[in-house]
Amino acid sequence: MTDHIQEARRILAVNDRGGYTVPTDRLYPFQWNWDSAFVAMGFALYDVDRAYRELERLAEGQWADGMIPHIVFHQPSDTYFPGPSVWRTKHGIPTSGITQPPVFAIALRQVHDAAGEGARERTLALYLAALKWHRWWYAARDPEGTGLVALLHPWESGSDNSPAWDAAMARVPTTTTTPVVRKDIGHVHADMRPRDEDYRRFIHLVDTYADCGWNPAEQWARAPFKVAEIQTTAILLKAGEDLEHLARLLGRTEEAEEIAAFNALSRKAILGQWRPALSRFVSRDLVSGADIEAATQAGFLPLLALDLEAAMASAAVAEMRRWSAGLKVAFPTTKPGLAAYEPKRYWRGPAWGIINWLLIEGLRRNGEGAFAEELRGSTLSAIEREGFAEYFDPETGEGCGGLGFSWTAAAYLWLKRGGR
Ligand code: GLC
Secondary structure, eight states: OOHHHHHHHHHHHHTBSSSSBOSBTTTBOSEEHHHHHHHHHHHTTTOHHHHHHHHHHHHTTOOTTSOOBSEEOOSOOSSSSSOHHHHOOOSSSOBOSSBOOOOHHHHHHHHHHHHOGGGHHHHHHHHHHHHHHHHHHHHHSOTTOOSOOEESSGGGGSOTTOGGGHHHHHTSOOOOSSOOOOOGGGTSOGGGSOOHHHHHHHHHHHHHHHHTTTOHHHHHHHOSOOEEOHHHHHHHHHHHHHHHHHHHHTTOHHHHHHHHHHHHHHHHHHHTTEETTTTEEOEEETTTOOEEOOOBGGGGGGGGTOOOOHHHHHHHHHHHHHHHTTOSSOOOSBOTTSTTOOSSSTTSSOBOHHHHHHHHHHHHHTTOHHHHHHHHHHHHHHHHHHOSOSEEOTTTOOEESSSSOHHHHHHHHHHHTTOO
């Protein structure tokens, strides 16, 4: 075992708060949804019981309507804003009121495969939680049955501060009823974080939805921010494929058919978002009705869930190579050279281990193993040089944001063994 593998495992152990893993101490002191799914896949490589625990603890936060929230506040902490009193949700354990990318079922399949048949009951319980969540996505976030699911808050994308949201967020008022008391800039440099004005808009949305009592239909009607989003839908579709696989394995044929129908709908809808002139996919702003053409990593995430025609895949990869040219660490979350590109501010340029992980899977699926290997090598050496930072400046390679970060540790473990 190399030191880096040991160090990755040590970080996951240090960030353990009792069967769940915080992303990093202080900056993110609770359980985060998609972070935990990546962490569970990391644990699946050496401690399958702990991998199940991670998902089980996340599922404790699942709402009666099926939504799995983006944060589960298992224990109090005063180092993060907005805490439970801002969200005003009604679930037994305090949670946030929005969700995050549904990596859960992708993780569950990996955890189940690592455990083998003996873990059928444990898998079944989590499978049912995932199924309920996928149904929620299609009912609450795609009520018109388009196949693309919509986000009502940028934080639901996991790419919280992406330039993809700039135009849609500019319409969101900066007024809040909740006083904005930022804690993040006490932990990391303000230049790496969103601006105050962005935070007021983020909280305006939270206030608006809390005033709807978190009722999905009311939120849908009142949402000032509504984006049919390509990265989230691609993750939902890949998770849907894994969920369908589990449904068949567990002998739940009718549910498998239901999931297959969701998948077929999303597959077609995502394909419809391909823009040949851009060599990537685009999201749609449901308030303005316009395509979101901002050049971000999300445009390539559909590789994860689609088997593209060879010409489309090679056009996408040629574009990815253009974005990556001359960078110390790929893959940039915003196209270098654009006005919106900021190599150190989070989600506006930096490279992230977990995004690379998903892109690598997508490249392999589409027969682009060579670029996948380059990206894997670039990610591993960035971590080996700089440590387990939240993300990396693609130009200098510098580790930025929070340190001792759980999902970077999980990504290292996963990518080091070669991926799937
Ligand atoms: C930030 C990221 C989000 C992540 C969270 C915890 O908010 O934007 O994707 O889940 O941190 O790591």
